[in-house]
Amino acid sequence: MATFNFNQSPWKLQGLSVNFNGLNKPTKTLFKRLISYQVIFIQETKFTTADKQQTCNYFLHCADAKAEAFWSNTHSLTYNGRHGVGTLFSGTHPFGQLSNVTMEYAPSLFSSNRYQVIQGSLHGKPIFLHNVYAPDVRTDSAEYFSKLPICFPEDSYHIVGGDFNVT
Numbered sequence: 001m002a003t004f005n006f007n008q009s010p011w012k013l014q015g016l017s018v019n020f021n022g023l024n025k026p027t028k029t030l031f032k033r034l035i036s037y038q039v040i041f042i043q044e045t046k047f048t049t050a051d052k053q054q055t056c057n058y059f060l061h062c063a064d065a066k067a068e069a070f071w072s073n074t075h076s077l078t079y080n081g082r083h084g085v086g087t088l089f090s091g092t093h094p095f096g097q098l099s100n101v102t103m104e105y106a107p108s109l110f111s112s113n114r115y116q117v118i119q120g121s122l123h124g125k126p127i128f129l130h131n132v133y134a135p136d137v138r139t140d141s142a143e144y145f146s147k148l149p150i151c152f153p154e155d156s157y158h159i160v161g162g163d164f165n166v167t
Helices: 028-034 050-063 107-112 138-147
Strands: 015-019 039-043 068-071 085-089 115-122 125-133 157-163
Touching: 015 157, 028 050, 039 125, 039 157, 050 068, 085 115, 085 125, 107 138
Parallel strands: 015 039, 125 157
Antiparallel strands: 039 085, 068 085, 115 125
16 A cells, blocks of 8 residues: 655645535536535436536536546436436646546446546556445445455555445
């Protein structure tokens, strides 16, 4: 496991993790506020159609033309108004080129719309940003947590955000 003193880094990371309980009525104002953070982990997007997701992308890019969005629905194509996660990055994030590697590291969770892992780089080493939205039923959450990936490159960094539903 790599160690890194973030206090001595030349950048300051500002992040947010939020459960929206539905993101089907987004506004430009919402995305202007969200994009003040460098990384935003969103749970329970509950998109009902692809158009709702595209509207979020539009407002995000209105707020920050260099911002990037990764939505769990993009790959599963499940728009049933349940679950869903999204990981957003402002144009000022320090993680280099980003890619969604959920299928590579967590194929069993790929279509669940409850987990996402985005890979970037930081100071020449891989960094993985995990967005977790665990089930709120205890028996389901035990199975969910057992499926989370644990095999990553040894010298990588990890940032985890999400709704763990453990209370």
